[in-house]
Structure formats: structure tokens, C-alpha cells
Amino acid sequence: MYIDIARRNLERAKIRSVLAVVGIFIGVMAVGAIGIFGESLKVAVMQNFEDVANEIVVYPNPQQGYSYVEDRDIRTIEKIPGVKSAIALRSDALSLEFKNKKIIATVYAMDEKNLKEMFEADKGSIKLSSGSCVVGKRLADFLSLKIGSKITLEGRELKVAAILKDVGARFDINPNFAVLVSEDDFKKISGSEVSMVIVKAESLEDVPEIKKAIEERINKKEEKLIVVEMKMILQTIENAFGQINLFLMAIAAISLLVAGVSILNIMLMSTIERTKEIGVMRAIGAQRSTILKIFITEAAILGLIGSMIGSALSLVGGILIDYAILQDWSYALQPSTVFYIILGLSVGISTAIFSGLYPAWKASKLEPIEALRYE
Amino acid sequence: MKIIELIDVQKIYKTQYYEVHALRGISFDVEKGDFLIIMGPSGSGKSTLLHLIGCLDKPSAGKVLINGVETSKLSDFELTNLRRDNIGFIFQQYNLVSTLTALENVELPMLFKGTPKNLRQKRAKELLELVGLEKEIDRRPNELSGGQQQRVAIARALANSPSVLLCDEPTGNLDSKTGEQIMKIIRDLNEEKGVTVVLVTHDVNLKKFGDTVIHLRDGKIQEVEHVH
Numbered sequence: 173m174y175i176d177i178a179r180r181n182l183e184r185a186k187i188r189s190v191l192a193v194v195g196i197f198i199g200v201m202a203v204g205a206i207g208i209f210g211e212s213l214k215v216a217v218m219q220n221f222e223d224v225a226n227e228i229v230v231y232p233n234p235q236q237g238y239s240y241v242e243d244r245d246i247r248t249i250e251k252i253p254g255v256k257s258a259i260a261l262r263s264d265a266l267s268l269e270f271k272n273k274k275i276i277a278t279v280y281a282m283d284e285k286n287l288k289e290m291f292e293a294d295k296g297s298i299k300l301s302s303g304s305c306v307v308g309k310r311l312a313d314f315l316s317l318k319i320g321s322k323i324t325l326e327g328r329e330l331k332v333a334a335i336l337k338d339v340g341a342r343f344d345i346n347p348n349f350a351v352l353v354s355e356d357d358f359k360k361i362s363g364s365e366v367s368m369v370i371v372k373a374e375s376l377e378d379v380p381e382i383k384k385a386i387e388e389r390i391n392k393k394e395e396k397l398i399v400v401e402m403k404m405i406l407q408t409i410e411n412a413f414g415q416i417n418l419f420l421m422a423i424a425a426i427s428l429l430v431a432g433v434s435i436l437n438i439m440l441m442s443t444i445e446r447t448k449e450i451g452v453m454r455a456i457g458a459q460r461s462t463i464l465k466i467f468i469t470e471a472a473i474l475g476l477i478g479s480m481i482g483s484a485l486s487l488v489g490g491i492l493i494d495y496a497i498l499q500d501w502s503y504a505l506q507p508s509t510v511f512y513i514i515l516g517l518s519v520g521i522s523t524a525i526f527s528g529l530y531p532a533w534k535a536s537k538l539e540p541i542e543a544l545r546y547e
Numbered sequence: 548m549k550i551i552e553l554i555d556v557q558k559i560y561k562t563q564y565y566e567v568h569a570l571r572g573i574s575f576d577v578e579k580g581d582f583l584i585i586m587g588p589s590g591s592g593k594s595t596l597l598h599l600i601g602c603l604d605k606p607s608a609g610k611v612l613i614n615g616v617e618t619s620k621l622s623d624f625e626l627t628n629l630r631r632d633n634i635g636f637i638f639q640q641y642n643l644v645s646t647l648t649a650l651e652n653v654e655l656p657m658l659f660k661g662t663p664k665n666l667r668q669k670r671a672k673e674l675l676e677l678v679g680l681e682k683e684i685d686r687r688p689n690e691l692s693g694g695q696q697q698r699v700a701i702a703r704a705l706a707n708s709p710s711v712l713l714c715d716e717p718t719g720n721l722d723s724k725t726g727e728q729i730m731k732i733i734r735d736l737n738e739e740k741g742v743t744v745v746l747v748t749h750d751v752n753l754k755k756f757g758d759t760v761i762h763l764r765d766g767k768i769q770e771v772e773h774v775h
Contacts, residue, residue: 173651173658180646452642455603456703457631457659459624541603544642 174462178469181442188438189474195435196478196520197485199428204486204516206424209493210417211512212503218410220339226376227402228383229344230369233395240365241397245390249371252385254378259286259370261345264362268351269324270315277311278350279325281358291347295319296334300354304333308348325351326361344370344402379403428519432527435474439467439531450535451543460536467535471528472521479520483513549615550710550743551577551600556609558595558766569595571766572609579710582737582744584754587763593747594715596763600745601634601713602626614710631659635704637733639716641696643688649675649699650684656706674702678732694725701732705742712736714746718753730756 182189230249232238241260249258262281267274284300291298296319298306305325307317312335317323321332336347345368358364371386373379379401386399443450450463490509495501558570569592577583587593598604599611602618611618613633618626636642643652653671662670675684678698688696697717704712714733718726734756736742746757754760754774762770 173654173664176651177644177647184646448642449644452638452644453655453659454627455601455630455636456656457627457707458655459627459659462659541598544603544638 174465174469175473178466178473181446181466182470182473185438185442188441192431192435192438192474193478193481195431196428196475196524197482199425199431199523200479200482200516200520201485201489202424202427203421203519204483204512205489205493206420207417207512207515208486208490208504208509209497210413210420211506211508212490212494212498214410214413214417215503215506216498216500217413218406221402221406221409224344224402225406226373226379227344228371228373228379228386229400229402230371230386231398231400232367233398236395238396240367241369243366245397246366246369248389249369249386252382252389254374254382256372256374257286257289259283259290259372260366261368261370262355262358262362262364262366263345263350263368264358264364266326266362268315270317270321273315275315277325278346279358279362280345280347280350280352281355281362282352283355287352291339292337293334294337296332298336299333300352300357302354302356303330304354305330305357306334306336306347306352307332308336308346308350308352309338310348311350314349323351325353328357328361330357344368376403425519428523431478432523435471435524435527436530439471439528440534442470443467443531443535446535447538447543447546450538451540451546454538454540455544463536463538464532467532468525468528471524471532474528475521475524478524479517482520483517486513486516548579549576550579550581550613551745552610552612552615553600554610554612556596556599556606556611558592558599558604559607569766570599570606573763573766573768574609575761575768575771577711577743577745579743580737580741582734582756582758583746584757584760585745585747585763586749586751586754586760587769588749591763592766593749593763597713597715597745597747600711601636602630631656632707633710635706635709635712637697637700637704637712637714637717639719641688641693641700641720643696643699643703645688648685648687649680649691649695649702652688652699653702653706656703660707670706671702674705675699677705678702692725693721694728697721697725697729698732701729701736705736709742711743711745714744716748716750717746718748718750723752 230241232240246258246260249255264279265276266279268277287300287306288298294309300306317332319332322329323332330353338348371382373382383399383401390397453463487509490504491501494504554574556570556573560567560569573596585593585596599606602613605619613629621629650671653674654667657667657670672684675681678701680695680698683691683695718729721729730753733744737744757774760772760774761768
């Protein structure tokens with residue numbers, strides 16, 4: 173019956189109650205939808221890095237005077253259990269000529285097998301025999317390169333065998349603006365030594381062990397190599413996105429705060445309007461706690477209705493924002509979305525109840541005799 | 548058996564600038580089954596007296612005992628329980644809860660006591676029948692006449708079978724004919740059910756319903772009149 177009493181009290185000021193519910197559902201929707209979008213954004217970005225998660229990148233340590241990774245160390249790394257492959261990478265910035273255009277391009281020396289494993293061809297087929305090369309998508313677009321085009325690298329002519337698909341941001345190598353050539357060809361045009369070794373682990377779980385083994389076997393005497401786990405970088409990025417999401421949701425929560433203030437306001441008004449009725453109830457035997465219960469129930473009903481509508485709409489909102497910004501609404505359909513819907517729901521209900529606490533307390537503190545005299 | 552006992556009761560209202568002596572040493576007893584009428588002009592302290600008996604207020608000095616319990620020694624929680632279980636209030640403005648039906652209004656004191664729903668509804672229906680409103684149980688206060696509302700208020704006052712019924716100008720807002728009907732209901736409750744009644748009024752026509760009339764003036768008892 174207390175719920176009934178509370179519900180009817182809300183019904184007697186219908187418009188006011190509806191407006192309070194609208195306030196709550198806008199707030200809940202904002203928090204939920206932004207939470208869903210933030211998570212989608214994270215997933216969308218992290219997808220680009222998915223295939224580098226099991227990598228360890230090894231660089232020479234310039235602070236100890238090392239400018240390249242020695243062959244012997246590469247062989248040591250290859251022998252560590254759990255290592256699937258160790259891709260030694262030589263790179264240099266070299267002059268490139270094609271049809272009167274002359275630019276400086278990044279050139280990587282790579283093994284054909286590794287190259288095929290890491291990247292996909294957009295056009296042509298990946299082949300790094302002597303005299304052929306593979307170019308990145310953006311470089312090809314920039315120079316209008318086609319399959320079979322002949323470019324000149326440091327005076328040496330190479331035929332374009334394949335153009336790679338555009339790849340997202342990476343931390344190891346970025347082939348979009350680069351030319352990839354065979355080890356043999358590279359040695360003829362550049363004297364650069366191995367500047368980076370990409371170590372791929374058999375599985376993600378092997379990564380820490382491999383890192384430890386490299387440190388123990390090669391860096392025992394001095395810090396020859398810098399060993400970086402990609403997973404750690406990804407973790408950092410993920411954390412950063414988590415923080416951005418939290419910040420965005422905090423901004424959205426301001427609207428929920430405003431809704432809370434409006435509940436506080438209407439319930440305070442209601443307390444004043446119902447002073448006499450509270451007095452009557454107290455006179456005929458209602459305890460202070462009973463009055464408190466009725467008012468908090470009213471706030472909870474407002475919160476519950478507003479939050480339920482708001483969380484349902486937050487899914488719609490999340491889908492719309494995902495579609496507008498990421499051009500793919502399916503990101504909104506993932507397990508974490510349920511979390512944000514429940515989060516919105518509980519934050520909305522708590523805000524309403526919290527806002528109702530003070531008016532309820534005030535109502536319960538009315539002296540029955542004073543309240544009865546109130547006109 | 549003394550249901551109400553007042554011993555040298557004083558009530559002083561203090562404001563920042565002055566003091567009002569509403570009651571200046573009032574003493575009397577009310578026996579079980581009595582019908583006491585307190586009369587006096589406005590400002591004589593009769594409402595203050597009723598509020599003290601009704602445990603809505605505490606005396607500044609002196610003692611108020613309900614069923615032998617001194618009210619000034621009780622906490623707010625205990626006073627509320629005392630009101631709920633021992634006292635039925637009937638107000639001049641009926642004071643029904645506007646959002647609730649007649650039946651639900653009568654159920655309220657029982658709800659506050661924790662009576663189960665089926666028992667609550669059964670008793671509320673019986674009480675509304677007693678005051679002749681068996682057909683109006685689902686109406687809200689604004690769908691009832693003044694007289695009907697006051698009858699609902701009487702039924703509500705009786706909900707927890709109180710030992711005393713406190714009536715504050717119960718006919719003050721009613722025409723004389725309806726007022727007469729309400730008074731008859733209250734008198735019947737007193738005569739047939741043995742309910743103790745304390746009624747405050749300034750209407751001399753109501754004198755005939757009481758056993759004893761206390762005349763109050765300037766916070767003092769001026770005269771005690773035994774009618775029957």
C-alpha cells in the first residue's frame with residue numbers, strides 16, 4: 173500500500189512527475205549512450221592492433237653505444253622456446269625516383285615469407301626476388317605506381333611486384349609509405365644493419381617468458397637491447413581509452429546531476445504542499461520512518477521509470493552515435509553494452525533516491541502539531 | 548478507571564519577543580466511558596488542551612497521563628505509538644488523505660500499525676458500514692459531501708479501537724442538520740460502544756450531548772458543569 177500511496181502522490185502532480193522522469197531518462201541515456209560509444213571506439217581502434225599483440229619488438233640500445241642488433245643475438249633470440257619467428261628488419265631512408273619524381277622513402281629489407289605473413293597484397297602478388305619490390309598503398313597512390321612500374325632506388329632499378337593493402341597504425345613497421353625489398357637487394361643499396369627485430373610468440377602467454385629469456389641471455393652484462401612488449405603498449409592504449417570514456421561519461425553525468433536537482437526541487441515543493449497531510453498522518457500514528465519511506469519510494473519510482481526508459485534509449489543512442497562516427501553500428505552490440513545499460517540504470521535510480529533523501533528527511537522531521545496547524 | 552489525567556498542566560508558547568500563557572494550571576480527570584465537552588471562546592486554550600491530551604504536544608509544566616502513562620517522558624516514537632493505538636482524532640476540516648479512497652483512509656491507522664491487508668480491509672468495511680457509508684467505500688474525499696467526509700474521519704478514528712476519541716470542532720464545517728447527525732453518531736459510539744469522548748467546541752448547542760462540560764477562559768477552568 174505504501175507504493176500505492178507514493179504512486180498516487182506522484183500522479184497528483186502529473187506534469188511535474190513526468191518532467192522529473194524526462195530529466196532522469198535524458199541523463200541516463202547520455203551516460204549509457206556515451207559509455208557504449210566509448211567502448212565501441214576502443215574496440216574499433218584496438219582491432220587495428222589485434223595481430224601485433226603477441227609481438228615483442230627488440231631495438232639496439234643507443235645509450236650503451238649500440239646502433240644495431242648483432243646477428244649472433246638474432247640467432248640467440250630465434251632459439252628461445254616459444255618464439256615462432258624473429259624478423260630482423262633493416263631499414264633506411266633512401267632516394268626514390270619514378271617518372272621525374274624524386275623523393276626520400278623508407279625502405280625495409282624483409283624476408284618474403286615474413287612479409288607474406290604480416291601483410292596482404294592489394295594488387296599483384298608478394299614476391300621479393302632480386303630486382304623486384306613491394307610498395308605500400310599510400311606511396312603507390314602518391315607516385316601513381318602500378319604493378320610492373322619500374323622505380324629507381326639509389327640508382328638501382330626495381331620492378332613493383334605488389335601493392336600492399338592499407339594498414340592501420342602499427343608500432344613495429346609501417347609499410348604504407350615504404351618500399352619493401354629483399355635482403356640481397358637492400359645490401360646493395362644501403363649499409364644499414366638490423367635496426368629492429370620483431371619477435372613473434374607462439375602464443376600470447378609465452379610473451380613474458382620470451383621477454384625474460386632475452387633479458388637474461390643477451391642483456392645479462394649490459395643493457396644491449398631494448399625489449400618492448402606490444403601487449404604493454406596496447407594495455408596503455410586501452411587504459412587511455414578507458415580514461416577518455418570515463419571523462420566523457422562524467423560530462424554526460426552532469427545532465428543526470430541536473431535531473432537529480434530537479435527531483436530534489438519538486439520533492440521539496442511536494443513536502444511543503446503536503447505539510448498538513450504529513451501532520452495528519454503523524455497524528456493518526458505514522459512514525460517518522462513511515463513518512464521517510466513514502467517520500468523515498470516516490471523518488472525511487474521516478475528514478476526507476478526514468479532510468480528504465482533512459483537505458484532502453486541509451487542502446488538506441490549508442491547505435492546512432494556509432495553509426496554516425498564509426499560508420500558501423502554493430503560495435504554497439506557487444507557484451508560491454510549490457511554493462512553500460514546496467515550502469516546507467518543503477519546510476520539513474522541512485523541519483524533519484526539520493527535526491528529524494530533530503531526532502532524525505534525534512535518531511536519526516538516535521539512536528540505533527542506544527543504540520544497540522546499549517547494552512 | 549481514569550483514562551486521562553491532567554495535573555496542574557501549563558503551556559507557554561515562547562517567541563523571540565513575548566510569551567503566551569495558553570494554559571495556566573489545568574487539572575481534571577476523564578473516566579472510561581465519559582463524554583467530556585470542553586467549551587470556550589477562541590483563544591481560551593481549548594485546542595491547546597486537546598493537542599496535549601492527543602499527545603501531539605507536551606506540557607510546559609504539570610503532567611498529562613494517558614492510561615496512567617506520563618506523556619512528557621515518552622520519546623517521539625513512543626508518543627506516535629500511543630496516538631496510533633489509544634487515540635482517535637476527528638478534526639474540523641476532516642483531514643482525509645485526498646489521494647486515497649474512503650476505505651483506504653480508514654485503513655491508514657491500521658497500515659501504520661502493521662495490520663495485515665485482509666484484516667485491515669475487513670475492519671475498514673465494517674467501520675464504514677457503522678457510519679452508514681457502505682456504498683461509498685471506493686470514493687475519494689473530493690467525491691464525498693462534508694458530512695460523508697466527517698463520517699469517514701470517524702471511521703478512521705475508530706480503526707485501531709482507541710480508548711479515547713478526540714474531536715476538535717467536529718461540526719464546525721457542517722450545516723446544523725448534518726452536524727446533528729455527526730453528533731448522534733459520536734454519542735451512539737459513546738453510549739453503545741463505551742468509547743470515551745473528549746470534544747472541543749464553542750457551539751453551545753452541542754452541550755446537550757456531553758456528560759460533563761468544562762468551560763475554559765484565558766487558559767483556566769472557569770466552570771465544570773455536569774449535564775447528565
